[in-house]
Amino acid sequence: MARYGMVIDTKKCVGCMDCVVACKTENNVPEGYNRDWIVQVANGKFPYINLEIQSQRCNHCDNTPCVSCCPTGASHVHEIGKVVLVDHEVCIGCKACIAACPYDARFIHPDGYADKCTFCIHRVEKGELPACVSVCPTHCMYFGDLDDPNSEVSKLLASRKYHVLLPEAGTSPRIFYLI
Amino acid sequence: MLQEITTTRHNPHIDPFVHVWGWEIPIYLFLGGMVAGMMIISGYFLFSKRYKDTTCSCFTIPLIGVAFLSIGMFALFLDLEHKFYFWRLYTTFRISSPMSWGAWILVLVYPVIIVNFLINPPEIIVRRFPKLNLITSYINEHPKLIQNIGITNMLIGSALGIYTGILLSTMGARPLWNSSMLAVLFLVSGLSTAAAFVHMISKSQYEKELLAKADNGFLVIELFVIMLFLIGLSTSSAVHMNAARLLITGEYAPQFWTFVIGTGIILPLIIQLLAVNKKIKHNPIAPILVIIGGLILRFIIVYAGQYSHYINAHFK
């Protein structure tokens, strides 16, 4: 059983937001809302600066506070790739999952349900890559099965230094940032 | 400058900081907590067979409790974004979700309160539904049953009170809430506001006196619980320290010290001590302050809690 994750090379990422735009059009994300976004972290004093650019989204964590707190089961870990999804027809919009997510990755869709990145599971199902990965002009994003030692993502994690976001939150996120 | 963090995210109610829960949730938590307190107080008097002297607590309050709880649940309903899917709550039980627990506890609360007030229903209602007399007489013929109703009220009441705190404290992403002391705090605060309420509306001097004394006890305990809650956070990780700082010296400190600690606990405690010791007459000022303090406590905890966050999880 696959366990999908993403590896993002911050060395190559230029923060152009193509991933954000592609997600918008692919998933019809309403204006004013983001399922993914760019974070820039700059450290230092001019001209000695370190800048890391991260394309962020739902981390599809192994340990899912958003799923645990959901009173209806709308937020669930999907059987395919252990992707965290929200069933729009079951969600009551109580926002517990939003409060429970340390990444603030979720929001309430104007239609009333909790919404967020789906890893483009509808594309992945058809053998395509998530829209953000397939559009990236710098090829800085990789998507695949973390449980498969031969997958590109596993090999990158085995060979490169990386970090995850807020490891102290204990969520075991599945998006890894190569540094 | 050491660090500049910028984001392109701009989701409504998420950025620049989470504010998904407005007034509805604190109102709901407050009323839920108070009803829990009412159930426990009433239950205790039923169980200890003192209900003849505490008719307000045991027979007036449940009726008000049902009303309050219904208002609270309506506030909760207003908060739901997908309102007409609310019935989904009752097609499942999610063991890991405090909100699911809460939904089912609320289902239990109503019959338990109603049975309570049926021990001695008010005249108007009995005149309308004379058949209720059958139940009332049946209950009154079985004193043990009354005690059991008391125990059930205490149990379900405690569950309700604890749930209002657990609901927040399981949200690991919000460091301020991330303490199980919150459950105790909301339970004790619920008890103190409920006692204050009875103190305020009871016509019996005996009951007033009793509840004022009880309230003084609850307020002292609440003070300790708040202290422990803040000590716990302040001696934990950096994010929890930052969260505690929000209340102690930060953005929410003025409201917290003034309305929760000052006029919500210390001042009414002094007034009620004076009243209990016959230095002054019992008056509604102290209980009103306690109730307002309890309400503001819920607002501050819900708002500051949403604001509290992991380091680097926030952008300005």
Next chain:
Amino acid sequence: MNSISRRKFLKITGFTVGAATASTALGPIVKGAKKLEEKSIKGIKKIPTYCDICFWKCGAIAYVKDGILWKIEGNPDDPLSRGRLCPRGTGGIGAHFDPDRLRAPLIRTRKRGEEVWREVTWDEALDFIANKMKKIKEIYGPESVASFSHGIGGNFIKHMLKAYGAVNFAAPSFAQCRGPRDVGFELTFGENVGSPERTDIENTKCLVLIGSHLGENMHNSQVQEFAHAIENDATIIVVDPRFSIAASKAKYYLPIKPGTDIALLLAWMNVIVSEKLYDENYVRKYGFGFEQFSVEISQYTPEWAYPETGIKPDLIRITAREMAKNKPATIIHPGRHATWYGDDTQRSRAIALLNALLGSWGRKGGFFFPVSYSLPPYPYPPYPTPTKEKLDNPNNKYPFASEEITNGIREATITGKPYPIKGWFVYATNLIHALPNEEETIKAIQNLDLLVVIDVIPSEIAGWADVVLPETVYLERYDELHTSAFKEPFVGIRQPVVDPPADQKPNWWIAKKLAEKLGLGQYFPWNHIEEYLDYRLKAAGLSLEELKQKGIIKGQKQPIYIEEGIEPEFATPSGKIEFYSTQLLQAGFDPVPRYKRPQEPPAGYYRLLFGRAPVHSFSRTQSNPILMDMMDENEVWINYDIAQKWGIKTGQYIRLKNQDGIVSNKIKVKATERIRPDCVYLVHGFGHNSKMLKRAYQKGASDSQLITKYEIDPIMGGTGMNVNFVTFELEV
């Protein structure tokens, strides 16, 4: 996208598909992906085309779902996009949905610039224009109608105007952008770097960016290759007063004092020549005047450059050696927007010379020789012979201008000399934001009898027009075939993907109809552009049908490097790479570039610098709902210490006031460590004052508005624009 019908699509919930959108609450819920799949295939059409959000012209595939434009992706066959569009291209569908789009032809009813209009039919609008044009021709001659355009879409309009007898055609892309670079390279190598640039970044081992902010500037193939170079561990050297995104990828970041790049370039060349690090064989074989050059260059030591540039001599030496170590696979990037200080041709020449020293021109990992698909032109009748010459560059004032100078036409329109200009056609370029000194542009406009603006959105220049003609966006029209020279020859097509939402018309239709009204119908012998395209394609052994299906057809691969057997030719007077330029000397210019110290900002003022954002193109995309959602206003970057001194905080709104007292719209502050203290930076294109651009109106500030001063490059007439200084007004 909230307001538009795209939201009415099938909702995707993981795999759950609501069977009925309205009554889903109690309706049956169909589980499983199959249902979704079936529906998708039924309703989705894929149509190849090429992008028009910038000039790069990436091959793309547009998706239409149930008749509504859904998304657009790169065409994997396209050598430019390689299957991936940039964010602007991906958000290009927003151009179709833009609620602020021009919808019907407009004729001005009040004073120019008041933006009061009457909606008219195409017939009335074109009659109006034709009558005015006939009158101008009668009184002043057809040469008195000039044209400004940007992009491939202007071709048919220009064809119509040439048929009419016009001779003055200019584009801001020369004198306000890449002109000095092109001329600098032409003077050195005999040809320019072209567009898309012939930089082989993909294979480079050392990339030097001088003010070029790849990553923020999203020229698709270049950014893709840039990322590739990073992956290949190429040495990246970035010279910029601002710590750009590219700087964050650099091994060496040189925080240069603005305006001193030539000093740095001379010092680099000094190190490379004095330490004999250059490609000796290459220089000997292809170079001209190297001896004079090396004598001249010997005075510019890193120690000399240090006080000018602020870059320590050690760092200059180390970076020079790094470039030399990787030669010839070293690119000193020529940049694109090069009109900075008025000595830009010489700076570009210095860049060209540094590349020449390293032997990178024509080499793998350097500058390749681009190849293009050759398509025979359509056999039109010959244009009428003009009786007057072009007037943008009278008496060859700017002797090496290789294209027409926009500001030259503007100047002539103001002065009426050498002959009056009475009509302007402006196609898809917002002259108010593109040309420096707005006041001069408006002054010129007041001398016109006819200003026609053809565009998709109501830009500021449209606000000044007499007639505004609404064009279809690129997703709704055919256009000229795309045959840019690049690494392999290809031909690409733009074709309609969806219908225009209102009464907009494509440029070819506008040109043809207007030509007919002018009695020039013989210049448009075809009925529909399809006939024209098919004719040209058939002449090359292709067909429209095939190209419409594939979007891109590639030609035979050809050698593009000296290593692959190309024998380079240099179209210079000496037939060689001119280290020493006698033609410059003869025209009274420095044969080897010299450094001139830039003017210092007055106390309390900061040099105004501007650049690009990855999600916007010029001032043309700010109302695109998708791109606006990505970035709806610009920020002014102010050094953190300077901001503190002024008591200004990030997120606060201020106004900028330039040396001439011009005050900007209010703009958000970004107080940052990522910029030098002597300059401020903002992204170009914001601060719209056209009321018709409802959602972009007064969002952010416009650098163009603050660029009242410009320094003309005496070699080619370009307008150096980084010579303005601003201070802060805290009251907003």
